[in-house]
Amino acid sequence: MIKDNKNAGNLIVRPIGIVRNNNNEPSLVAGNEGIKMKEQNKANMKQIRQINEEISEIIIDNDIIDILEGVEKYSHLIILYWAHKVPEQSRSLTKVHPMGRECFSKVGIFATCSPARPNPILMTVVRLHGIRGNVLEVTGLDAVDGSPVVDIKPYVRNFYPEDKISIPEWMQQIHKEFEENSFKNS
Amino acid sequence: MIKDNKNAGNLIVRPIGIVRNNNNEPSLVAGNEGIKMKEQNKANMKQIRQINEEISEIIIDNDIIDILEGVEKYSHLIILYWAHKVPEQSRSLTKVHPMGRECFSKVGIFATCSPARPNPILMTVVRLHGIRGNVLEVTGLDAVDGSPVVDIKPYVRNFYPEDKISIPEWMQQIHKEFEENSFKNS
Numbered sequence: 001m002i003k004d005n006k007n008a009g010n011l012i013v014r015p016i017g018i019v020r021n022n023n024n025e026p027s028l029v030a031g032n033e034g035i036k037m038k039e040q041n042k043a044n045m046k047q048i049r050q051i052n053e054e055i056s057e058i059i060i061d062n063d064i065i066d067i068l069e070g071v072e073k074y075s076h077l078i079i080l081y082w083a084h085k086v087p088e089q090s091r092s093l094t095k096v097h098p099m100g101r102e103c104f105s106k107v108g109i110f111a112t113c114s115p116a117r118p119n120p121i122l123m124t125v126v127r128l129h130g131i132r133g134n135v136l137e138v139t140g141l142d143a144v145d146g147s148p149v150v151d152i153k154p155y156v157r158n159f160y161p162e163d164k165i166s167i168p169e170w171m172q173q174i175h176k177e178f179e180e181n182s183f184k185n186s
Numbered sequence: 187m188i189k190d191n192k193n194a195g196n197l198i199v200r201p202i203g204i205v206r207n208n209n210n211e212p213s214l215v216a217g218n219e220g221i222k223m224k225e226q227n228k229a230n231m232k233q234i235r236q237i238n239e240e241i242s243e244i245i246i247d248n249d250i251i252d253i254l255e256g257v258e259k260y261s262h263l264i265i266l267y268w269a270h271k272v273p274e275q276s277r278s279l280t281k282v283h284p285m286g287r288e289c290f291s292k293v294g295i296f297a298t299c300s301p302a303r304p305n306p307i308l309m310t311v312v313r314l315h316g317i318r319g320n321v322l323e324v325t326g327l328d329a330v331d332g333s334p335v336v337d338i339k340p341y342v343r344n345f346y347p348e349d350k351i352s353i354p355e356w357m358q359q360i361h362k363e364f365e366e367n368s369f370k371n372s
Contacts, residue, residue, distance in 0.1 A: 011268050011334065013197040014277075016304045064304065066280040070293030073354035076347055077296075080266075080307060082197050091200075094252040107256030110263075110338040118202045118250065119336045121266060121307065125346055140347075148197065150305045152296040157351050158361050160311055161262055161326075165343050168259035175344050 013121075015148035016064060017134075019081060021056035023144050026083070028100055030090040030116035035100040056126075056141040058149055060134045072131050076155035079141060082148040083120035090116035104170045111168070125155050199307075201334035202250060205267060207242035209330050212269070214286055216276040216302035221286040242312075242327040244335055246320045258317050262341035265327060268334040269306035276302035290356045297354070311341050 028035045058079065060068060071077065095106040096114045109117050126138035136152075214221045244265065246254060257263065281292040282300045295303050312324035322338075 009201075011199040011201065011336070013199050013305045013307070015195075015197065064280050067294040067296050067304070069281060070297035070354060073297065073352070075350065075352040078309070080305075080309075094250050095255060108253040110253050111256035111259065111340055113339060117337060118253070119199045119266075121199070121337055123264070123266075123309070123339065127347065127349075150197070151303060151307055153299060153309065154297055154353065154357065155347075155351065156353050156357060156361070157346075160343075160346065161313065161341075163313075164261065165341065166259070166261040167340065167342050168256060171340065171342060175342070 013082070013150050015061075015082065015150060016067075016152075017058050017060040017149035019056055019058055019141065019143045019145060019147040019149060021141070021143070021145050022054060023056075023142075026085050026115060026144050028115055030083075030086045030093075030114070034093060034096040034106075035114050035116050052140050055129065055137050055139060056143065058136040058138060058141070058152075060136070060149075062134050065134045068131065068134070068136070071128070071136070071152070071154075074128060074154050076125055077128055077136075077138070078151075078153040078155050079124050079126055079138070079143070079149060080121055080151040080153070081124075081143045082150055083115040083122050084147055085144060086115050086120045091118050091120065093117075098170050099174055107168075107170075121150060199268070199336050201247075201268065201336060202253075202338075203244050203246040203335035205242055205244055205327065205329045205331060205333040205335060207327070207329070207331050208240065209242075209328075212271055212301060212330050214301055216269075216272045216279075216300070220279060220282040220292075221300050221302055238326050241315065241323050241325055242329065244322040244324060244327070244338070246322070246335075248320050251320045254317065254320070254322070257314070257322070257338070257340075260314060260340050262311055263314055263322075263324070264339040264341050265310050265312055265324070265329070265335060266307055266337040266339070267310075267329045268336055269301040269308050270333055271330060272301050272306045277304050277306065279303075284356050285360055293354075293356075307336060 093116050095108055097106050098104040098112050124142050126140040129137040279302050281294055283292055284290040284298050301308060310328050312326040315323040
C-alpha cells in the first residue's frame with residue numbers, strides 16, 4: 001500500500017497476555033458502515049464510569065514473567081491491546097461519526113478514538129493496584145474480556161506535553177457530557 | 187504461547203504511513219544482550235533535545251487520505267510506530283538496563299521504554315505544525331527515518347490520570363538528568 005517505503009509490509013504482533021474482566025460487550029460496536037453505540041448515551045456513559053471503578057486482570061504469558069520485574073514501582077501503566085471484536089472489514093473504514101452519534105459530522109478515524117481503525121490497537125492508561133505472579137490488577141481499562149494485550153509501558157507524566165493543548169469542539173462536548181454524567185451519578 | 191486464550195495467535199499490523207526526518211540512527215541500539223546507548227550520555231541527551239525541535243514528516247498512504255479529516259483541529263497527536271531497526275531476536279529479551287546504562291540494575295522491559303520489546307510498537311505524543319495533503323508536519327517525534335507508522339490517535343489531556351503518579355527512582359533520575367541537560371544547553 002505504501003509505495004515509497006522499502007520496509008513496507010505486514011508486521012507481526014504476538015499477544016503477550018489477555019484481559020479478564022466482567023466487561024463482555026464493547027460500548028461502541030463497529031460494523032461495515034461505521035461505529036454504533038450499543039445503548040443510549042446515558043447508559044453508555046454509565047458503563048464507561050463502571051469500567052473506571054472495576055478491577056480488570058491482565059494475565060501475562062508465564063514464559064515471559066521476568067518482563068514484569070520493576071513494574072510494581074509505577075502507580076500507572078499504559079496498556080496497548082487489540083480490539084479483537086472489531087470485524088476485519090471495519091479496518092478499511094476511513095471516516096466515522098464520533099462515538100457513533102449522527103449528531104456529529106463524520107470525521108477521519110485518526111481524529112477519533114474509534115476502535116474501528118486500520119490497526120485496531122487501543123491504548124488506555126490504567127491504575128495498577130497489585131501484582132500476583134503473572135497477573136496485574138488494574139482499574140480504568142476500557143478493554144472487553146478476552147482482549148489480547150500487545151504491550152505494557154510505564155506511564156511517566158513528564159513525557160507528555162505541558163503546553164497549551166487544543167482539541168475540536170465535538171471532542172470537548174463529549175468530554176463535558178461524560179464529566180456531567182459522572183458527577184450526577186456519583 | 188498464551189494457553190488459555192482461544193483468540194491467541196499472531197495479529198497482522200499493516201503500516202499506514204512512514205516517518206521522514208534527519209534522524210538516521212536510533213539513540214538506543216538493541217542487540218542480543220540488551221540495549222546500548224549509541225553515544226555518551228550527554229551526546230544522547232543532546233540528540234533527544236534536537237528531535238524535540240526538528241520537524242518530522244509523517245507520510246500517510248494516499249489511498250486512505252480521508253482518514254486525516256479533522257486531525258488539523260488537534261494541537262497534539264499520539265503516534266504509534268514500529269521500531270523497525272530492532273532486530274527480530276531482541277523481541278525475546280525480558281530484562282534490560284534502563285537506557286542501556288549499566289549503573290542501573292536490569293529491570294523488566296515493561297517497566298522501561300526500551301525499543302527492544304516483544305512487540306516493538308513505540309508511542310510518542312507530537313505537536314502538529316501543519317498538514318499538506320497526506321503529509322503531517324510534527325515536532326517531538328523520536329522515531330528514526332523510515333519507521334513504519336501503525337496508528338495515529340488524538341491527544342486529549344483529560345483522558346489521562348490527574349491523581350498522584352509514582353515512578354521508580356531510576357526513572358526520576360533519568361528525567362532529572364534530561365531536564366538539567368536541556369536547561370544548560372538551551
